[in-house]
Amino acid sequence: MAEITLKSLAHTYLADPTSSEDYAIREMDHVWHQGGAYALLGPSGCGKSTLLNIISGLLEPSSGEVLFDGELVNDMPPEARNIAQVFQFPVVYDTMTVYDNLAFPLRNVKTPEARVHERVMEVADVLELTAQLKRKAKNLTADEKQKVSMGRGLVRDDVAAILFDEPLTVIDPQLKWKLRRKLKEIHQRFGVTMIYVTHDQLEASTFADKIAVMYEGQIVQFGTPRELFEEPRHTFVGYFIGSPGMNFLDVVMSDGRVMSGDAELVVGQHICDAVAHADSSNIKLGIRPEFIEVHPEPIEGGMEARVDYAQDLGTFSIVHLMLGNVVLKARIAEDQATPSSKAWLRFPDDRLGLYIDEYRVESGHE
Amino acid sequence: MRNILPTTPEAVRDRAAAANNRRRRRARSASTQWRRRGLVGIYVIFLMLPIYWLLNMSFQSNNEILSALTLWPQDFTAEHYVKIFTTSNWYMGYVNSISYVLMNMLISIVVALPAAYAFSRYKFIGDKHLFFWLLTNLMAPPAVFLLPYFQLYYTVGLFDTHFSVALAHCLFNIPLAVWILEGFMSGVPKEVDEMAFIDGYSFPKFFVKIFVPMISSGIGVTLFFLFMFSWVELLLANTLTATNAQPIASVMTQTKGASGIDWGTLSAAGVLTILPGIVVVYFVRNHIAKGFALGRT
């Protein structure tokens, strides 16, 4: 078990990278603490798997250091790092039985057979594979195979960490949920560091205590699911987390008013000041659809918006609004009245985020 | 982070040992790399040495060959090659061989394509037995067919023609082609066919316009094998021809003269039989790696 530290780590697949776009991982520092359950969340191609392979040692980083408990492991091959990794598509040793598959990582380091048996039985029990132990791995279904792949990671109780690379892709939805719970349970039982790569925010937030969101080769935010939702550090996190994603409005100051498109925004004074003093032209205001106040009647300090259409999604509905020429989405609870053609909006100050050059800046009210 | 590393003597010694291990592990992987390269090198030398020797002989005069053993031509001469390219008997041998090989490749692939399609897509009366019987032809020793072929082709007036050899080689090349193509075709999902028929393609048009291009690499691999087995076969080719269609391989037997074997010319002719193969491999080099599994991994 170990604390995993990444120091000014960067990686490129190209021989001579010229710009930062050539890097799969842009220079980053990060610490995964011992015993945590982490998720690495991001869209395809953002460098999640690359990062995972660097941690496990399958890839050697172009620059920077990987440290396990303070010891530099850059030169160590995966077999020396004592790390377990589960891949996206199941890898099982076809000719072996399930039992032998699970025992394989232990037998490779000459673990006494009694200990092997004990561990295999324990893991098989957790993964509900006990009935299949004598079967040849070749004849299993895809999700049984993936359970075996996971099991091979879990039998090793002394590993520095277990890495999961979108392990539930091939599993059908019902079982997915169950297996995720299993993993969480295993994490609590064995207390081993787990890093779980996924592009599914739901998967990430049900599994992990803390989520690292990756975007274009960088970790743009590392926090609890709640932090990611309430205070995205980067516009990408806002878009990516939540359904629908956060509303972002490009704003400019004109004649002392905060304008977005042709609409004037009613916002607090500190935001006005922050916008006025920003030295970039890339200024956005962000607000979650959940936090927009939508009133069917005119109210004080409300901005008049046109209702484009509403999507009824059962327990809530998503209202598409036009504020001037700016499109907004708002989420309205089922018991709330849905405005039909016009609505009056308010942006609660404490829910509003100011983003300059895509990164959130503290606007003073907090 | 690094500052908090323990500095007790034991911990320092442990870390030094770990670093040492690491260095040794790296060194070991470098040495296995070199061992691997060394083994590949030895095998390549084993492969190339006999061929090099042939090449060496082909550029020496017969005098030099017989007088002393020299590791490379001391007195470089192309006389044997000149002889081959200026004697009609010799160069026609190449023309003959290449003609019947090409004819055989054409015949085999044309009849094997629809047959392989039938085997890969349909069930029909006797399909399994037919397929097995086809494969048995692959196992038949050519020596078994020598005499009947000789009599058969003599009777129908095909003896000593390119066509006779091309036909005779169909004995093993058609089954081979059907077998290889069937493997590749079975890898193409049936939905492709169904979509095409829904789109209104007739069978021949679908086959030529859609299906054949889809398995083009399989066809390439098949042609490679057809070339190979027709080009290297001698027994039948030699028996079914006399003077008009004599393959190069049997022209080579004429180097045995009254004064012994004409080693130089024999070597030069040998070198020239290797060249077409190299050209063919060069063209399919990117497909060999996958294709050699014949669609059956």
Added chain:
Amino acid sequence: MNKVYNNRAWWLILPMLLLVAFTAIIPLMTVVNYSVQDVFDAHTRFFTGTEWFKQMLNDPALQAALVRQFAFSLTVLAIEVPLGIGIALIMPKKGWQASAMLILVTMPLLIPWNVVGSIWQIFTRGDIGLMGWGLRELGYGYNITANPVDAWATIILMDVWHWTPLIALLCFSGLRSIPDAYYQAARIDRASKWAIFRHIQLPKLTNVLVIGVLLRFMYSFKIYAEPFVLTGGGPGSSTTFLSQSLTTMAIGQQDLGPSAAFSLIYFLIILLVCWVFYTAIMNMQKDDKNKEG
């Protein structure tokens, strides 16, 4: 794949069938015909029944050739299969080295068989051949025209040179179909080189190896041109294999009846061995499945 039952498929088979019938069935019928007759000339022949078959089966020369043939085939298989796997494992996988190696390895397969014989004849002769000369210089009295052991060793070496590439290429091809994830998982599982070979590579090679062994058995059993050119079957008849015995009998001595009977026996032996081998492999794989229960 689910195949459709459709007898019109026969039309697609037909052209091929006619051609193969012409090249295989008609000649084979001639052989069968001869094998049960004694032919004096075009108009005089007698029905002999199984006479020729009995004679052939009891012929000590042919029995000896058959034993030699099996010894040869099994020896080259025992050498070429492991060697071919080994070469496939160490062949470079990427870059120009991979292409160059593929071309070099394929070369022996594309040389006409009698030329293979010639190459080795030139290579091993004591006076002009590098190998023959070299062995004599080293003090070994190497002589393939007088010493049967030398002749055998040389023929086997030649066959290994000629045909190991086939096994190597088949295996190389099979190894290429293993996804990287398997090797990655094995490294994570701390598997040794041997464990990787035993549990990942070898299982993936089973299919191509079955093909390889079948092809190698068939072709080694049919071998003719290479030893004929290299040793002419000698010294004595120590390297005379079945095809050469048959050719001598059929063409050289024009013994139509006996050689036809011999042909059929020869053909049947190859069929039988291939069938037994194939069925055994299939049953093994089926057993694996049945054990599941």
